[in-house]
Amino acid sequence: MGDDLTWETTDSAVDYTCPGFDVRRDEVRLPDGTETDYHYVDEPAAVVVLPFTPDGDVVVIDEWRQAVGRVNRGLPAGSVEGTDADLPAAARRELREETGYEAGPVSHLFAAEPTNGIANSVHHYFVARDCVSTGDRDLDFNESIRVSTTGYDDLLAAVLDGDVRDGRTVAAVTGYELRNGVGRAP
Template sequence: MSDENGVPQAWETLTTETAYDCSAFEVVHESVRLPDGTETGFDTVREPEAVVVLAFTPDDEVVVIEEWRQAVGRTNRGLPAGTLEPDEDPKTAAKRELTEETGYVAGRVEPLTTVEPSNGLANSVHHHFVAHDCRPTGERNLDADESIRVETADYDDLLSALAVDDLRDGRSALCLLYYDRFEGSER
């Protein structure tokens, strides 16, 4: 890959080693050569792809979760989300995660967008979906480290919560704003 003047931009990876590995992610250290020939190190977080689900009930309420987030030391309010299983397609994962975390089953699931939220330091890929006609007819199946409270909320109230820093989960914020900007008129 080159810039507009034909100067190469891609880094050459010389070596790769896992510096830390746990069940949710790994930290990888690479020795790289920059386009100007400089050799340096670069650390990256690698994790499975994830899904985020904006789930509407038949009466247009949004299914919302509250979950403790150790990294920030507080309970966060947001949308159901989770990682893909090996060889699982994102739409299947969205349906599964919605049911596992909330007990809601979607009548219809459609893709919204796919983003790389932290591509300066992680290989994270988040697939955002909107689910319609969601009903609490499934069985929750939380992971051992999940403690989730489920509720429903008014869509416009959630958008307002973003404006006053009452909904700070970045995945959820992006999903709501993307839907509002590009898909919301279809509601």
């Protein structure tokens, strides 16, 4: 039996395409019979990695974010690509490409739809352990990234104090905390 809140999609087309995402327009019929259109960002699934070094520090990135006009501290993240064998492989690839770190064990933390009112993307969060630097990075043409490490408790404090505002990082750290206990490093 269908949900009485369900919209019926009668047509769908891409109105705009750019590297990384499309803007899609769906023609829809609402439950009361009203016909209208609905635009949203159509983008691939993404992975977000909370990477711990063998010493328990977290590998973080500082990256220029044009949409907010500043450098943002965050975690390695990126789109799942067709060449990725599975989601953990995508997490390992993104960590390596953005930071030059190779992950030991990788485990799934949770999945979320961070902006499902305006985008269809699903973000898959992973914890990577025993991450070691190889120094070999492979940044995309439009990435400006500086890599460093920080203590987990310092990252947690920055998230809680609002100093780290990157939504993916906030979700990863708070999700990790809810599953592993407040303030305990790995």
